[in-house]
Amino acid sequence: MGLFSRGFRGRRRTTDVPADRVPPGQYLVDDYPVLSAGPTPHTPLDAWDFTVGGEVSQPKRWTWQEMLALPQETVSQDIHCVTHWSKLDTHWTGVSLDTFLAQVEFTAPYMTAYSDGGYTTNLPIADIQGGKAWLVHTYEGAPLPPEHGGPARMIVPHLYFWKSAKWIRGIRLTSDDSPGFWEVRGYHIYGDPWKEQRYEGD
Template identity: 45%
Template structure:
């Protein structure tokens, strides 16, 4: 895989351990890239431990207040990309609209082809957490998760699932795709939590 030549720079504490800064935006994923020609066939299901389950169209997503965040992202494979600007919906707004039950402690993100990622509810509703449909002022490309991807910049970027189709609130923590294959259950880049034994 070629990411462009990484460059190590002193970013005043912005880059976690064992990461290299790149200006490229590498494309990494498991499975195929979905291409949506008819957005009426896409929806996002919000369900599980909620009082108000939802089935949202892309227009429904765009009807939420637009949020914009600027952050750095860190991939478990060792690259970091600084100063990304994302537009989308705050994950917290989705959780509030669904009225998440008290007993919910975790979230499972469901994507195309059965791909999943897990994270604690506190990480999902963090102020920096977004469900993004645009990056740096342009709609997401299919390779980067169009029409909707999670963005949880305080965790390694595999947690920021592309091609979202479902958000499930659960009581227990269930490992997602990469977690079942040896990746860390939380994935904090500042703690170097790459694998289960870290």
């Protein structure tokens, strides 16, 4: 370090935000920026399903109605985007990934989430177990807008938000950690915001 930006003070937070809620290199936003690499898919609900497949004893598939019939949780979470913004106290309703995983047998240690439009992202299974990840369809009490991943996306709030695949249609369990869409394009394989794992090599 040792390089200062002459005259830069920065805009310090005026509200009391616990330091342990904002990872290094992040700033808080009140709005909700949209970042996507391509056009927003629009999948009708009667054509939507969610599949847990790959290296499992028997792949399992849920329709939209079947997904809604599973136990629903509403959670409040802080989210952190690799482009440096964080948003606190966001509210989501959906189904814990634990609920889906409980209905398949597997030993695979990794997974790839895949989405309408071709997006993929990879995660260790352990990061979507134990109440750490949800398939959500409701944001702040209203249906999740398409540009934010509706009808349903995954959220894995403890990792950078590109891991929270929009427009999700399933997860594929795998023996190996296979890099997804952004992970093959220079972004970090794991993406822990508290360790600033933004890019490959961080």
